[in-house]
Amino acid sequence: MTYASEAHRWADQLDDLCTRIAPRFSRIEPRRRARAYLQGLLAPLERKNGWHLAEAAGDASPDGVQDFLSRMHWDAQAVRDDLCAYVVEHLGDPDAVLVLDETGFLKKGDKSAGVKRQYSGTAGRIENSQIGVFLAYASRHGHALIDRALYLPDTWAFDAARRAEAGVPEEIRFTTKPKLGQAMLKRAFEAGVPCTWVVGDCLYGADSQTRRLIEAHGRGYVLAVTSAQRLGLKPVEDWLEDVPTRGWTRLSAGDGAKGPRLYDWAYLPYGIPPTGWKSGLLIRRKKGRPHQFTFYLTWAPEESTHPSWAALWK
Secondary structure (H helix, E strand, C coil), rough: CHHHHHHHHHHHHHHHHHHHHHHECCCHHHHHHHHHHHHHHHCCCCCCCCHHHHHHHCCCCCCHHHHHHCCECHHHHHHHHHHHHHHHHCCCCCHHHHHEEEEEECCCCCCCCEEEEEECCCCCCEEEEEEHHHEEEEEECEEEEEEECCCCHHHHHCHHHHHHHHCCCCCCCCCCCCHHHHHHEEEECCCCCCCCEECHHHHHHHHHHHHHHHHHHCCEEEEEEEECCCCCEEHHHHHHHHHHCCEEEEEEEEECEEEEEEEEEEECCCCCCCEEEEEEEEEEEECCCCCEEEEEEEECCCCCHHHHHCCCCC
């Protein structure tokens, strides 16, 4: 009986969600297709390609699914905004974190928009792939993606014939990954998405415009940087000599397969931020590996402490 009630609750929530986004589709057929597509993505299917999604929807072939994805017109940006509002309604919290990151989608061939041999974090090496930049929302209530952008390499951006063949809109231009991330952060800030922090890897941490944008909107950040990142007149790696012997605090970065993932953390203040804020360098040292460090540039409310910043990376 409990399982049946849970299933009904999920079905009701899916109905509510589909009703919310229905105005973004001009006709009844794409609305039905959208619901069937979402239902397929949520279903426990072994694979979620066109054939499997079509079978789950009761279709004899994937033609309907492919037609929905490639030819039906609907307002994708408006659906994105609906998603953001929906996530805030259910997971919103003023202490939440925005997570900026990219991921790779391994591909065969050279026809998919933006595909090329490039570094993919998914594979951990250079592979033939597409790269997407994503913005996630994480709070004490849960987490979800709220924005996305496909990275279009310059080899695609300046090849008119290739763009036309893949259906890349004319308004899409070459944009770096940090710029894509900045656009998503701006949308979130302007939409009033409640959050206190932004975190991201060294691709975004090294970008001063990304850091200035977050500061200008009154949010804190803990952004990873490489050891060669300069802070003042020297690389952050050279700041290690300024950490006192007892300046390290051991904290868990969450549970792993073998129990708590323990690291030693140290914080060095830097600069003269405006009243109410503090800035500095957060350093993470892996337990049992005294020469393995990760560095983060930080901008934080004055009353916060570096143990709480470390918790953002769980």
